[in-house]
Structure formats: structure tokens, C-alpha cells
Amino acid sequence: MKFDAWYTEPQTENLSLSTKLKDILYVGQSEYQEIQVLDTYEFGRVLILENTYQTTERDEFIYHELISHPALFTHGNPKKVLVIGGGDGGSVREVLKHKSVEKIDFVELDGQVVEVAKKFLPTLSCEIDNEKVNTIITDGIKYVAETSEKYDVILVDCPDPVGPAAGLFEKEFYNNLYKCLNDDGIMVQQTESPLLHEKLINKIKGHLKDAGFSTIRPLVCSIPTYPSGFWSFTLASKKNDPLNSDVSEIENKLKDMTTKYYDQDVHKGVFLATPRYLKE
Ligand code: SAM
Numbered sequence: 001m002k003f004d005a006w007y008t009e010p011q012t013e014n015l016s017l018s019t020k021l022k023d024i025l026y027v028g029q030s031e032y033q034e035i036q037v038l039d040t041y042e043f044g045r046v047l048i049l050e051n052t053y054q055t056t057e058r059d060e061f062i063y064h065e066l067i068s069h070p071a072l073f074t075h076g077n078p079k080k081v082l083v084i085g086g087g088d089g090g091s092v093r094e095v096l097k098h099k100s101v102e103k104i105d106f107v108e109l110d111g112q113v114v115e116v117a118k119k120f121l122p123t124l125s126c127e128i129d130n131e132k133v134n135t136i137i138t139d140g141i142k143y144v145a146e147t148s149e150k151y152d153v154i155l156v157d158c159p160d161p162v163g164p165a166a167g168l169f170e171k172e173f174y175n176n177l178y179k180c181l182n183d184d185g186i187m188v189q190q191t192e193s194p195l196l197h198e199k200l201i202n203k204i205k206g207h208l209k210d211a212g213f214s215t216i217r218p219l220v221c222s223i224p225t226y227p228s229g230f231w232s233f234t235l236a237s238k239k240n241d242p243l244n245s246d247v248s249e250i251e252n253k254l255k256d257m258t259t260k261y262y263d264q265d266v267h268k269g270v271f272l273a274t275p276r277y278l279k280e
Contacts, residue, residue: 007038007046009053011227012196017053019043025120030112032164037120043225045121047088049113049159053225055088060124061260063190063231064090066221069262070270071153071188071235072098073250074242078152079103082180084140084168086157087113089125095155096127097257104133105149109164111137141167144176152182156189161200169200171207174236178211184239187213194220194278195228201278208236215241218278219270232278235271242271 008018023039036048044057055063068091072078079102083091087108095104106128108114114135117125128135136143140156154177161169168189177187191201201218208216213236223231235242247264254263 007040007048009048009051015227017225017227019046026116028112028116030110032110033113035110035113035116037116046225047113047117047121050163052160054159055090055121055124056225057121057123059224060088060090062221062223064094064124065259065262066219066270067091067155067157067188067190067233068094069259070219070233070242070267071155071186072101073253073267074235074237074240074245075153075184075186076240076245076249080149080151081105082107082144082149082151082154084143084154084156084158085109085165086155088117088121089114089128091155091157092130092133093124093127095153096130096132097259099256102132105151106133106135107140107143108135108137109139139164141173141176144173144180147180149180150182150185151180152185154181154185154187156187158190160192169204171210174204174207174211178213178238181238186235186237186240188233188235191218191232191234193226193228193230194218194232194275195230198277201232201234204234208234211236212238214238217242217271218274220274220278221270243268 005021006018008016010016019040026037033050038046046056047054081104083106158168159165215237217235220232251264
């Protein structure tokens with residue numbers, strides 16, 4: 001099918017991002033949200049939930065490499081990892097690049113997102129059925145409140161803080177993440193735009209500090225399809241600081257690993273090149 005149509009995401013009350021469509025591949029309604037997969041000229045296939053860009057084939061590597069590798073390499077020997085959200089599978093794919101990882105508990109609220117990603121986004125979802133991945137379809141907020149499992153690294157690969165994801169940005173959730181981490185555990189979460197959501201980033205930092213994390217470091221990058229194009233993650237650690245990582249060890253391990261964005265320079269660079277107003 002060929003047509004001249006555009007998809008527009010209203011990103012804030014006063015800002016939108018439009019992309020020209022090649023095709024509409026999927027539109028469906030799950031128990032939790034509207035799910036769309038569009039094929040676009042500029043970004044390839046795009047996953048949209050509730051009218052919000054989640055991930056695109058073209059720029060997903062920036063997001064998925066930065067949510068996973070800085071935390072996993074800072075830990076040094078991660079064996080057991082929890083991924084909360086991330087139904088497209090991109091984070092699971094990156095975590096599995098670490099040979100030390102023995103098990104990933106992949107806790108996603110919406111099983112339909114996982115099924116749609118498996119069908120329409122194979123480059124992201126390709127490792128979801130790996131034998132090390134234990135997919136659990138449930139609410140991540142409830143999961144961390146109730147589980148007695150302990151993890152080396154937890155990735156919170158969540159959407160914006162609305163609807164069922166709102167509680168993934170609240171104090172109680174961070175206290176439970178702290179409880180679910182081993183003594184040298186590390187968590188990392190996507191924490192929205194440093195330009196548009198500075199207050200939220202500071203609120204999260206406060207919650208992480210109150211939860212007991214000794215090192216809290218924001219990192220920033222550019223993700224063209226997210227509001228403002230300027231994005232942040234926040235890493236919180238009980239013991240290791242990414243700025244003290246042995247970069248030659250990282251360089252060595254990367255010889256057996258394919259990454260497109262992350263390398264030994266990016267490891268410290270993303271934290272060091274974070275704007276002054278966020279570090280302070
Ligand atoms: N990987 C994406 C990217 O590149 O930006 C991030 C978005 S990922 C698709 C977000 C996922 O979090 C969605 O699939 C959504 O269903 C899931 N989610 C939302 N609230 C959740 C919750 N409370 N517990 C677990 N998963 C949740």
C-alpha cells in the first residue's frame with residue numbers, strides 16, 4: 001500500500017513530532033493501552049503506545065545500549081538481572097550480550113506488547129525467547145513489592161509516568177528496588193527529558209537518596225524521537241561508582257561484544273558530560 005500520510009505525536013501541549021508513513025502494520029487495543037506499529041521513511045518501524053513513540057528501529061540502539069551497559073559494566077560481574085517494562089525486548093537483547101548474565105527476569109505489564117514486538121520488531125525482540133529469559137507478565141510495581149528475589153542489576157525500561165507506569169516513579173517503588181538488590185546492586189531507569197522534566201529528575205534523585213543508594217548519577221544523551229530530543233537516565237548504586245570503573249577492563253570485554261554507541265570512553269563520558277544544572 002502506498003499513501004501520503006503522516007503520523008503526528010502530540011509530545012507536550014505545545015509541541016509535536018511528525019513522521020511520514022510508509023505503512024500501518026498493526027493497530028490494536030490491549031487491556032492496558034492502544035498499541036500501534038507504523039513503518040516510517042525516517043525511523044523505520046516505530047512502536048507507539050497510547051499515541052506516544054516508545055522506540056524506533058533507527059534510534060533504539062542509543063536508548064537500549066545506554067540503559068543497560070553503563071550499569072552492567074559498573075557492576076562488573078552481573079549474574080541475575082531484572083528488567084521492568086521494556087516489552088519490545090531491546091533491553092533484554094543488550095543485557096544478554098554480557099556473558100556473565102545467567103538469568104533475566106523480564107517483568108512486563110502487557111503481554112500484548114511482547115507479542116506484537118515479536119511479530120513486527122524482530123531486531124528488538126530477537127532474544128526474548130532465549131532460555132536465560134524468564135518472562136513474567138505482571139505489574140512491576142507489585143512484583144518488586146512482593147518478591148523475595150535479589151538482583152545484581154535492575155533496569156526500569158518504562159514509559160512516561162502516566163497510567164500504570166506512574167507508580168514506577170514513586171518513593172515506595174524505589175525503596176522496594178533497593179530491597180531487591182544485592183549489596184553491590186545497581187539500578188537504572190529512563191528518567192525523561194532534562195529540558196522538560198527537570199523537576200521530575202530531581203524528585204527521583206531525592207527518592208533514590210532516601211532509599212539508601214550511595215551513588216546517584218544522571219546521564220544524558222540525544223534521542224531524536226523523544227520530546228525535546230534530549231533524554232536522561234538515572235543510575236543508582238549501592239557500592240560501585242561508574243566513574244571509578246576500570247576502562248581497560250571494559251575495553252577488553254567489548255572485544256567480544258557488538259555495540260554501536262557504547263564503548264569505554266562513553267562509559268564515563270555520558271556521566272561526565274551531563275550538564276552542570278543536573279549534576280548539582
Ligand atoms: N524500550 C522502550 C524505548 O526504547 O523507549 C521503552 C518503552 S517500553 C515499550 C515500556 C513498557 O513498559 C511498555 O511495554 C509498558 O507496557 C510497560 N509498563 C508500563 N507500566 C508498567 C508497569 N507498571 N510494570 C511493568 N511494565 C510496565
